[in-house]
Amino acid sequence: VQLVESGGGSVQSGGSLRLTCAVTARGYSTICAGWFRQIPGHGREGVAYLDYDGATAYADSAKGRFTISKDNAKNVYLQIENLQPEDTALYTCGADVGWFCSRSRYDVRKAYTYWGQGTQVTVS
Secondary structure (H helix, E strand, O other): OEEEEEOOEEEOOOOOEEEEEEEEOOOOOOEEEEEEEEOOOOOEEEEEEEOOOOOEEEOOOOOOOEEEEEOOOOEEEEEEOOOOHHHOEEEEEEEEEHHHHHOOOOOOOOOOOEEOOOEEEEEO
16 A cells, blocks of 8 residues: 655645555455644644445544545545644544444544655745
């Protein structure tokens, strides 16, 4: 299983971005995933969760501006609206497959087995 994030960049306050997590998981149809962000000097914060059945969950800090979704190609997206300077962080996606998706369902802090390298979002 491999995860590759993209879509980060530098944006002005009020702008929006769509982050993409390209998931390669040959042979697996049950996939769950989530997005996290990390600010230097701070711990990693879970912001959104996407269950294999399509259910979603969000951290309080993400409700209303963040939307997690997926497509049939196993890409997982994070749409962020009205970006603010405090959203500046390295955004990383995590994923699990198969039985491991039954653990910590709907928990934005889920400890995934697989992780990408992250994509930087900078808001000024």
